[in-house]
Amino acid sequence: MTFIGKSASELADLIAKGDASSQEVTKEFFDRAEALNHKTFSYLHLNRHTAMAAAKLADDERAAGKSASALHGVPIAVKDVLTTTDAPTTSGSKILEGWMPQYDATVVRKLREARLPILGKTNMDEFAMGSSTEYSAYGPSKNPWDLERIPGGSGGGSSSAIAGHLAPLAIGSDTGGSIRFPAAVTGSVGAKPTYGAVSRYGAIALASSLDQIGPVTNTVLDAALLQDVIAGHDPHDSTSLPESLGSMADAVRKADFKGLKVGIVKQLSKDGFQEGVKELFEDTVAKLVAQGVEVVEVDCPSFEYAVAAYYLILPAEASSNLAKFDSVRFGLRVMPEGNPTIERVMAATREAGFGPEVKRRIILGTYALSSGYYDAYYGSAQKVRTLIQQDLAKAFSQVDVLITPTAPTTAFKIGEKVNDPLAMYLNDIATIPANLAGIPGISVPNGLAKEDGLPSGVQVLAPAKQDAQMYRVGALIEQLYVAEWGAPLIAKAPNLEVL
Ligand code: GLN
Numbered sequence: 143m144t145f146i147g148k149s150a151s152e153l154a155d156l157i158a159k160g161d162a163s164s165q166e167v168t169k170e171f172f173d174r175a176e177a178l179n180h181k182t183f184s185y186l187h188l189n190r191h192t193a194m195a196a197a198k199l200a201d202d203e204r205a206a207g208k209s210a211s212a213l214h215g216v217p218i219a220v221k222d223v224l225t226t227t228d229a230p231t232t233s234g235s236k237i238l239e240g241w242m243p244q245y246d247a248t249v250v251r252k253l254r255e256a257r258l259p260i261l262g263k264t265n266m267d268e269f270a271m272g273s274s275t276e277y278s279a280y281g282p283s284k285n286p287w288d289l290e291r292i293p294g295g296s297g298g299g300s301s302s303a304i305a306g307h308l309a310p311l312a313i314g315s316d317t318g319g320s321i322r323f324p325a326a327v328t329g330s331v332g333a334k335p336t337y338g339a340v341s342r343y344g345a346i347a348l349a350s351s352l353d354q355i356g357p358v359t360n361t362v363l364d365a366a367l368l369q370d371v372i373a374g375h376d377p378h379d380s381t382s383l384p385e386s387l388g389s390m391a392d393a394v395r396k397a398d399f400k401g402l403k404v405g406i407v408k409q410l411s412k413d414g415f416q417e418g419v420k421e422l423f424e425d426t427v428a429k430l431v432a433q434g435v436e437v438v439e440v441d442c443p444s445f446e447y448a449v450a451a452y453y454l455i456l457p458a459e460a461s462s463n464l465a466k467f468d469s470v471r472f473g474l475r476v477m478p479e480g481n482p483t484i485e486r487v488m489a490a491t492r493e494a495g496f497g498p499e500v501k502r503r504i505i506l507g508t509y510a511l512s513s514g515y516y517d518a519y520y521g522s523a524q525k526v527r528t529l530i531q532q533d534l535a536k537a538f539s540q541v542d543v544l545i546t547p548t549a550p551t552t553a554f555k556i557g558e559k560v561n562d563p564l565a566m567y568l569n570d571i572a573t574i575p576a577n578l579a580g581i582p583g584i585s586v587p588n589g590l591a592k593e594d595g596l597p598s599g600v601q602v603l604a605p606a607k608q609d610a611q612m613y614r615v616g617a618l619i620e621q622l623y624v625a626e627w628g629a630p631l632i633a634k635a636p637n638l639e640v641l
Contacts, residue, residue, distance in 0.1 A: 143162065146307045149630070150360065150364040151213075153215075154216050157215040158209065167215065167310075168194060168217040168259045171307075172194070175303070176188060182293070183299075184308050186222050186263050189262060192228045193259045196258075200214055200259065210256050211257065212367050213258055215258075219299070219300055219311070219312040219313070221297050221299065221300050222264060222299070223270055224313065224345055226247070227242070234278040236497070237495030239474060247341075248378060249340060252374075258311070264297070265282075265283045266296045266300075267296035267298075268497045270320055271500060272296050272566065273294060274556070274560070275299065282298070283299050285302060286305040286328065287596055288596065290555055290556060291554060293324055293553065295320060297315065300313065300358045301330050301358055302328060304325075305329055307638075311364060316356055317349050317577060318577050319569070322549075325587075326597065327552060330360065330587070331358070331360065331587070333369060333584040336608075337381070339387055341355070341374075341378065342381065342382075343378035347459075347463040349456040352578070356369065357369055361630050363391065366389075366391045366617075387610065392610075393610035393614045394614065397621075403436045403540070404437045404541055405440040405537050407439075409441075409446060410445060410571070411547075414571065415550050416591060418591025418592040422588045422589040422591060426600045429619075430622075433618075441537075442530070442537060442575070447526045448578060451523040451526035451527055451578065452523075454519050455527065456507075457510060461505075468492070469487050499563070527578045534579050534581065538605045543612065544602070545602055547572060547600060548598075548599035550569065550571055550572070576603055580606050584613065585600070585601050586599060588600040600619060
């Protein structure tokens with residue numbers, strides 16, 4: 143029996159019934175990851191020994207009649223933004239090359255306790271800044287649908303691992319779209335939970351008021367099952383929600399169309415989208431209408447300024463968060479020529495350790511926060527953030543969820559936008575509002591674009607703390623497509639072994 147191509151929930155059922163062992167499943171995915179990583183470069187680090195030891199522990203517990211979670215024994219890939227005590231953690235940066243953290247991120251601890259063997263750490267844009275993984279200090283990941291194209295970013299290691307079946311489950315982080323955008327362009331499912339639903343303890347911070355950890359998977363049910371494993375209050379994270387948001391898997395299993403009201407954002411449904419992406423989005427809307435769902439247009443005028451506000455708030459927070467990489471506490475230390483004063487060692491280390499995009503954002507952020515400019519830039523951006531929250535509150539008073547295309551285009555070619563930061567930033571146009579408002583968003587595959595045959599996604603946004611509503615609608619949309627295709631879109635991804 144091969145386990146490749148099965149969803150995580152199918153694998154969990156096989157393991158729970160004793161029809162497969164975690165060690166068999168983990169070994170097959172590990173072998174495939176090791177054999178194909180040179181093609182997709184999904185992983186920065188793979189560790190057979192720790193993965194297999196975790197799988198054995200899962201099997202031993204099963205044999206003793208114990209089940210630690212609904213995903214007991216199913217292996218997972220973890221974005222290198224999360225600290226792990228048994229694997230180096232780099233956040234895609236040279237400044238942290240070889241750094242071994244002293245503690246596990248809360249999400250990592252929860253994965254271990256739920257008995258999900260960790261296959262390895264996935265590639266990402268440096269410090270999660272980017273939309274393509276081309277800003278990774280270790281080189282770009284490739285999109286399994288077309289190895290000359292980007293798998294999205296910053297979590298392109300995780301999305302390419304899912305689309306290439308180098309892992310049945312993955313973890314990402316989403317500050318402006320880094321889970322949802324990579325999911326859309328690889329035909330995977332990616333969910334950003336409500337801000338605070340999942341602990342950020344041990345997640346290397348990019349912009350603390352925007353960052354959230356979440357699932358990247360084959361199906362909506364898999365994402366829901368994984369969110370159920372990683373969510374929950376954490377006293378180590380002061381922004382962690384005190385309450386539970388309930389079972390996302392239940393929301394998926396009970397999903398029905400009854401009384402559903404869906405909004406289309408006027409500002410995110412017409413201009414600026416690739417023709418094929420727009421067509422697929424219109425098809426999704428038509429499918430919902432055919433089910434008797436009421437679909438209305440809502441107006442979110444402040445969305446026009448979302449990208450501009452984000453690219454002030456994010457660099458401001460990032461410049462402060464990255465100040466700790468100073469050659470003293472973590473990772474790299476570069477000695478300057480001449481007198482090695484502390485300032486000169488720090489300068490030489492940061493000059494050598496940070497890539498161009500990280501430097502660009504540190505400079506932008508410190509400028510935006512400097513006295514005399516604070517009100518004009520950072521202060522104005524914060525006001526826009528409030529206006530976006532108000533637009534969303536008004537929209538959600540009329541509808542249950544909003545839908546938009548997740549990304550303006552399908553996967554672009556490696557090299558196409560790497561030297562054009564503004565073009566790169568515009569990929570986030572539809573995903574950023576959710577981070578600015580702290581609301582949950584999921585990307586669900588909705589077909590292959592007519593121009594290039596590449597995957598596209600539809601994004602479902604729900605009010606804060608209504609992640610269950612987001613999963614419900616995500617699952618309903620997925621059901622409509624699976625009914626048409628006979629399988630999730632990911633099943634159509636090319637088999638890398640025969641490429
Ligand atoms: N593309 C966005 C950025 O570069 C997304 C980042 C993210 O979500 N981590 O900031």
